[in-house]
Amino acid sequence: MNLNPDFIADHNAAGQTQHQRKLSPWTDSVEQAEAVIQKLVDFQIAIPSWALGTGGTRFGRFPGGGEPRSLEEKIADVGLLHALNRASGAISLHIPWDIPTDPQATKQLAASYGLAFDAVNSNTFQDQPGEPGDSQLSYKFGSLQHVDPAVRRQAIDHNIEVIRHGVSLGSKALTVWLSDGSCFPGQLNFRKAFERTLSSLQDIYAALPDDWKVFVEYKAFEPNFYSMTVGDWGSSYLYANKLGPKAYTLVDLGHHLPNANIEQIVAILLNEGKLGGFHFNDSKYGDDDLTAGSIKPYQLFLIFNELIDGMDARQMNHAQDLGWMIDASHNVKDPLEDLLQSVEAIQLAYAQALLVDRAALDEARDANDVVRAQEILQDAFRTDVRPLVAEARLRAGGALNPLALFRQLTVRQQLIGERGAKTVATGL
Amino acid sequence: MNLNPDFIADHNAAGQTQHQRKLSPWTDSVEQAEAVIQKLVDFQIAIPSWALGTGGTRFGRFPGGGEPRSLEEKIADVGLLHALNRASGAISLHIPWDIPTDPQATKQLAASYGLAFDAVNSNTFQDQPGEPGDSQLSYKFGSLQHVDPAVRRQAIDHNIEVIRHGVSLGSKALTVWLSDGSCFPGQLNFRKAFERTLSSLQDIYAALPDDWKVFVEYKAFEPNFYSMTVGDWGSSYLYANKLGPKAYTLVDLGHHLPNANIEQIVAILLNEGKLGGFHFNDSKYGDDDLTAGSIKPYQLFLIFNELIDGMDARQMNHAQDLGWMIDASHNVKDPLEDLLQSVEAIQLAYAQALLVDRAALDEARDANDVVRAQEILQDAFRTDVRPLVAEARLRAGGALNPLALFRQLTVRQQLIGERGAKTVATGL
């Protein structure tokens, strides 16, 4: 379905008075307001193609209806989100699920929604029995780490194929998340697994176009439950550093051991020039893949606080120089509603972090004034920045309240009407 | 396939000399040796029907071959294990996957392998679209906790149906594991969810035969990632206590928060007369469902140390008065080999715990002699009790080395020959 722009205009007109009342204290008296709004307008968060359908666990999956059945429908779903919030202007594809048969047409379709193609993702954590020629060798015992060079070769070739698809669509980055690891003590020689994985990554790196990046994602556990071969930021850094200047670490918020200080990891990687991008989500226990900001919103704010500090110190462009993507699993919510919630939570955290009085913070730190430093961050976090985010949407052509409009327009019911109640998004 | 007893006899004959050399220091000079061997002979660990096939994660599943395609083949597989180790003399069924169409025939089949039917397990964590009449209402938002009384009724009826199947096979216990909970703050009213769940459990309890037990299993997280309605032993105890004398808590080793002292939980529950049984497995991160004893063998020993202390204090029968069951997921191993490893690890831990010098331990504790108390436990744990476990198998008619014989007899290859390479065990 396509969203009739009139609907958004009507929605905004209806909410304009109330919005202005909340916004005016900002525009009237807060000097940074305009700058923050502009940065919010510029800030886009990519939507992964696999997050458009209902997710599940090993215990089951409870699908909803109207899920996208094809790449075209996935693009349409992201287009819908972007029409509503004007902050989801990119889609991140997952191969082999999203292979474009006619890249030019696919690019045009995406462009018609105002969407770019973000990082492309390879998949070597599953066998693909349905795809002839694909995965004739099994990844049961790993892919890039595998003891069998033929399996490694297959996995390397798959990644190079993914790059090729990405090139055809205008992507500029490859994300490599490996489930490689081991489930039991003894299964793996850690040392050799590291060397084999590095060697495989080097082969992939060699196939990377000059203007591309490769993101080496790490994860502490799952689906391997004893060791992961790219298990923490230290490992990812080692790989990225050995690969070369186009290789970076990608941080997924759910991929850490309990209590990890993720904001510090972000700061260190940025300082080393090796932070590549982000997978946003939230979690309480493991890689729970919950809506961004739904469990630990202060942590999300603190991460943005480090991102801004580090990017500004390196004169990086907030909107362009890191990869921003959501990676969540929507088990009990409408995926599109969940994504709207995630994007908004990320924008709020970004806006609050932009409000931090950095000069005062520096001063407090230089004086070891811990109380004051804490107050400065809390002041920003306790501020209600929803009017700024709404204004940014408004200026960019989106809806004041995307979620409310989504419901009011009965989008899901229409999608069910178009696609059926029993659809299953490809790749899930 | 049936195991030709001659194979076991041959295997044992071939290994007898070496076995006797290792055993004789025990039988020659260790007074308790005979008693320990006899207790090992008596000790049986139930095998769950769902652990006979390859398990998986939400990221994928890499099936092996020759997996059981029916209840009869599952019984045959457990029969095979039991023939090899004489310690797996019971099977635990999961409804709706294992509904017996002819209970008498099923009982006879099991009896032909020397197997009893352990606790039956209900399943309200998945919808069963294929089963007409079943799960017409969805468990997406819980079962016994559900806000809709019709869903609760369906789940209650399912549990009562499971009891009925269990009665028909001679089971004496129902295990209720609930995935009920919530994924996001706000989703659930904890208080009301508790009350609804309690009320549902009371309806199930009312349908329990006089000589049955119901086990209320708890789990800290997964598949719900914010709250679980039976989330810890304290909650399970509250439910079991309110239900009545036939209700008990069931402990699954993988269902705890990081660093939990499970052996202390076991001791407390036993002391309250509310420990019902065990699901054995091992884990490093969460409910990893790895082979028992593969990650934290000392913890397994310490748990048995508490079990023996507590059961002896209450004059309970080790072999009969608690439910012993494995609950593991075999993602990268042959399921039958993995189960043989789990049973052996449990037997080793039990044997070591039987060797603890309890009089000396009491004395050390009464003197606050921490060093000595630690030494006493370590002495038992550092002892190589494999000859005792092998001897128990030998006396019970099993194989000296079940795993070696399993491989030597190329059991898996034969199962693949019988059942095919692409089978998928029902329920996975």
Add this chain to the structure above:
Amino acid sequence: MNLNPDFIADHNAAGQTQHQRKLSPWTDSVEQAEAVIQKLVDFQIAIPSWALGTGGTRFGRFPGGGEPRSLEEKIADVGLLHALNRASGAISLHIPWDIPTDPQATKQLAASYGLAFDAVNSNTFQDQPGEPGDSQLSYKFGSLQHVDPAVRRQAIDHNIEVIRHGVSLGSKALTVWLSDGSCFPGQLNFRKAFERTLSSLQDIYAALPDDWKVFVEYKAFEPNFYSMTVGDWGSSYLYANKLGPKAYTLVDLGHHLPNANIEQIVAILLNEGKLGGFHFNDSKYGDDDLTAGSIKPYQLFLIFNELIDGMDARQMNHAQDLGWMIDASHNVKDPLEDLLQSVEAIQLAYAQALLVDRAALDEARDANDVVRAQEILQDAFRTDVRPLVAEARLRAGGALNPLALFRQLTVRQQLIGERGAKTVATGL
């Protein structure tokens, strides 16, 4: 030092215009505003006497200056806090550090600051060599759990003595936090330790006045590193339930295993009528005893969300029917500043939780509308309620910005002038 009320008046006058500008959107258009303000006025959080000095770790302590050297100076410090925020109207004493020599005079002194005496705390986690007659027997291996009845007797008598001191000052509750447990497997018989501890608690319970409560605090680990004899809420509940209707569980936010869902524990205990009170603080790793709300402010809000739901369901009085206390350790901040920050964070969380639209939340839950339920909580949490808390302070006679005024008045410098730069608060 006493705070000249004129200072507060001047401070408030100076900030009045700005405050009114922020407050007026509330009082103009938010119906609940007045009710929330009144509840905030009524809500008092007790300050523990040991939190008035610089805390430390086993690695060291870096004291500040001007710390209170006597019970009288501790009362004066809390009086100062209360004068500033009008929300710290009680002090919680720790015996043997705070034994009142002239209880009547002590009561009068406290009353002169508007302070009541909250729960009294016993101490059996240290030996007190300096106190003749006290601790002649060591608590090295526990107190109420000790194998030696004489040690248990000493610890019981100490607790009864603490009650006596509390009675003399008008306290109405005893908090028992036990460090009892074990550091090594084998050290303790969990079962017997439980029974001995219960028996000791029963002796203390017997000495409790009719209108008193006893709070049984639990803690997962530290200072014992293998087991704690009151280690989780389940254990605490068992003790409290066996003791009788005057016994309750006390929840300290830092006393849990990683990732515990504390808000659910609170809801369950409230529902059982066994929640007694709270020790507020925050933590990232263990019992870090950081400023309330400084690490996980959303968790603090969610806890208050459950408290309000549960207390309202039982028609409890928010301000009176549970014990509210801070328990933090100020290692790198001025203790008084830190306490001001903690009290404010608690008030903000309480105010936000009061704003939750409970009727809408019930409706969303009944419809399994997870998205909406999350939105309702987030709406409340994202609201800037600082004007309401400031207004509550103003109406109660406190300062619009206590921390700013504390600094402006150079309170710490004056305390150093009065008490010296090298003071060490008793009990630290």
Add this chain to the structure above:
Amino acid sequence: MNLNPDFIADHNAAGQTQHQRKLSPWTDSVEQAEAVIQKLVDFQIAIPSWALGTGGTRFGRFPGGGEPRSLEEKIADVGLLHALNRASGAISLHIPWDIPTDPQATKQLAASYGLAFDAVNSNTFQDQPGEPGDSQLSYKFGSLQHVDPAVRRQAIDHNIEVIRHGVSLGSKALTVWLSDGSCFPGQLNFRKAFERTLSSLQDIYAALPDDWKVFVEYKAFEPNFYSMTVGDWGSSYLYANKLGPKAYTLVDLGHHLPNANIEQIVAILLNEGKLGGFHFNDSKYGDDDLTAGSIKPYQLFLIFNELIDGMDARQMNHAQDLGWMIDASHNVKDPLEDLLQSVEAIQLAYAQALLVDRAALDEARDANDVVRAQEILQDAFRTDVRPLVAEARLRAGGALNPLALFRQLTVRQQLIGERGAKTVATGL
């Protein structure tokens, strides 16, 4: 006190028959037995000077008696341990507590006990008010990370001073453990703290003799509870790598987040040529500093399994090319008894790891035979290697059973007689 060698001879004579009975199956039929015994003879574990007295927590300390009051008495205590087990042939000093006033005499004293001086340790986590000239500037807000260059300078100079003391005694390594970090979000600019710390370390590195190493120890949390500036192996690696070839990472087993796979970290660091040494202890919750092998003995074995694999791959000398040290805190045990237990547990793990059939393991791994790989490690771990360790002690001149002899000789009582019952070891 000095241990009369006759006592050891008598003890060994009394136990010889029983020992031989247990040893002979090894020497009769296990080919590797001799090689393992020899490696055990060569393997020495350094004892830190601060572990010779009773440790404590922030909640208290319960000292025993007869603790060493001086550097000389500390050396005597380690000498005693070494006389008993012949595996504690080095002492690791902590400055400023152990400053040698006459290094030559100190060296001679140590030599008289057969002791070498292991890594020297600096201390910038406490202020030392008693030491004139030392710590006039406070480390409350860090040392090498401090915003004030004068504090950094003081800390750098202290480390250089520690090197100087080490040189005077024949040490060859400096261990830098930093408590630097922050307790609250906002307190620290992570980026700048990293850079300042690196710069300080570079100054120290510049003062390192050519044949010295510097070990950069990391720790996840405590005493700072929000961030640690050298918080994980990745950070430590970054520092060590930037410093140069003499800088290495030091792994303390208790310094990780929950569930960390330490054996994998060890393998990666070894593979990078950046593993410098070890602090052995055990823990359940955090940096609990419990006796090595008392909680997770299988983990200790797995670590040694990686150490042997990695050191052999790099042709390193097990006994010499890494720093082996205990770092434990004895809160409820006699420190010397506890250290004897730790050393034995380390030796057992080392011996078991030496027994791993590495050729078979390689083969199993190359075949993805997870079951077999697990069996190979478990076979080694389930083997009772106590006779090998006892034999190694015997051959080296130590006691068959050091702990039993320690008690039989009433060593502690004699130390109390010599030193008094109320001594407190310096530095605690």
